[in-house]
Amino acid sequence: MRIVMLEPLAVSKETIDSLAKSFTNQGHEFIPCYQKTENKEALIAQASGADVFIIANSPLSAEVINSAPNLKMISVAFTGIDHVDIQACKEKEITICNAAGYSTHSVAELTFGLILSTLRNIVPCDTAARNENTKAGLVGNELYNKTLGIVGTGAIGIRVAEIGKAFGCKLLGYSRTKKQTAENIGIKYVSLEKLLSKSDIVSLHVPLTAETKSLINKERIALMKPSSILINVARGPVVDSNALAEALNNYKISGAGIDVFEMEPPIPEDHPLLNAKNTVVTPHAAFATDESMVRRAEITFNNVLSWLNDEPENVML
Structure with missing residues (x-):
């Protein structure tokens, strides 16, 4: 499986690398992105060939979703999923999991x-x-x-x-x-x-x-x-x-x-x-603490691992 993190998760690279070992040790490919972009063409390029997306709270359009024909699962490092095009996910039968409880x-x-x-x-x-x-x-x-x-x-x-x-x-x-x-x-x-x-x-x-x-x-x-x-x-x-x-x-x-x-x-x-x-x-800061950012990264990566093991958690769709 090709797992693509489309945006940074506000934790250190060391934390991401450590969490990603749960995938890479099983032979899965992990492609991280450490710089946020709102450029549609750049997002589509990053999404290419992905089986799994990891995102935070940036809008995820149908165009980006449809640009990844192999996409099967999206792990959202957020509680709400209203920034994801739900209809596109329904049409492609894509599983969406959220980071319930992190904040x-x-x-x-x-x-x-x-x-x-x-x-x-x-x-x-x-x-x-x-x-x-x-x-x-x-x-x-x-x-x-x-x-x-x-x-x-x-x-x-x-x-x-x-x-x-x-x-x-x-x-x-x-x-x-x-x-x-x-x-x-x-x-x-x-x-x-x-x-x-x-x-x-x-x-x-x-x-x-x-x-x-x-x-x-x-x-x-x-x-x-x-x-x-x-x-x-x-x-x-x-x-x-x-x-x-x-x-x-x-x-x-x-x-x-x-x-x-x-x-x-x-x-x-x-x-x-x-x-x-x-x-x-305040500028949408309620969820944002050092502790919650680490917690949500852990939940988000664990959601992918659980889905890979056919035991999905925090399923929203």
């Missing part, structure tokens, strides 16, 4: 970084201190005893609940499937509408699907408390950015912490959320 701790921890930054005005406080100003106008709010509404109770949502419980939060949850693990932590499942209306903090942890696109729209934002904040570390299109910016600028809600947008960074300077009041933004 659970990283994303959950940045969630609380955004929550605390928004509640306690950390960014404007930093600016004030550096400009010889005081805390005047920057007195914040405690997280303790607030109601934390978690939309999506997968692994990350449950980890957010665990941390929220340690902070002394009351926990509400909304998910397609109720989990006993979540209820054992203290999550009370309610409708999405009730969660939005009762929560002081609404934190989003759902994948991007046809059902979740614009899940948080103008009508649903209107259900939130004027004192509440919204956190999105899931996928950008889950939230209607224009509606959220309008709500923030008109004080319909108190603040927002946003890590994801409709596009990958760099985010255009005229994006509505970059100019909205009391909004903390």
Whole structure:
């Protein structure tokens, strides 16, 4: 088998070489790429003859997929696979596996970084201190005893609940499937509408699907408390950015912490959320820690090895 890594995975060459031995020791060919390219012709050239792709979060078009007639499997070093042309993979019966669980701790921890930054005005406080100003106008709010509404109770949502419980939060949850693990932590499942209306903090942890696109729209934002904040570390299109910016600028809600947008960074300077009041933004960094990058590389390579051994794991398609 010819296994082609189409883009770097943000770990050292030594780590990649070590992980690749699981393939090469079995006689498989491994072709790594250590420099990211968005040039279509270059990607097609790299993909030539591949049986397996290893990718991260760069878009993978049908043209590139179809340029590799032997392609049978794609191992995605990411949780979501919405950047892959799924229809092309279905037509060619290509197996797709994701790196489930690699960033659970990283994303959950940045969630609380955004929550605390928004509640306690950390960014404007930093600016004030550096400009010889005081805390005047920057007195914040405690997280303790607030109601934390978690939309999506997968692994990350449950980890957010665990941390929220340690902070002394009351926990509400909304998910397609109720989990006993979540209820054992203290999550009370309610409708999405009730969660939005009762929560002081609404934190989003759902994948991007046809059902979740614009899940948080103008009508649903209107259900939130004027004192509440919204956190999105899931996928950008889950939230209607224009509606959220309008709500923030008109004080319909108190603040927002946003890590994801409709596009990958760099985010255009005229994006509505970059100019909205009391909004903390980060450039899709929730998943990105040294520890998570090594973890996802290990999972991604192990997915290929498991598939080669006819025991596929983390299968998404």
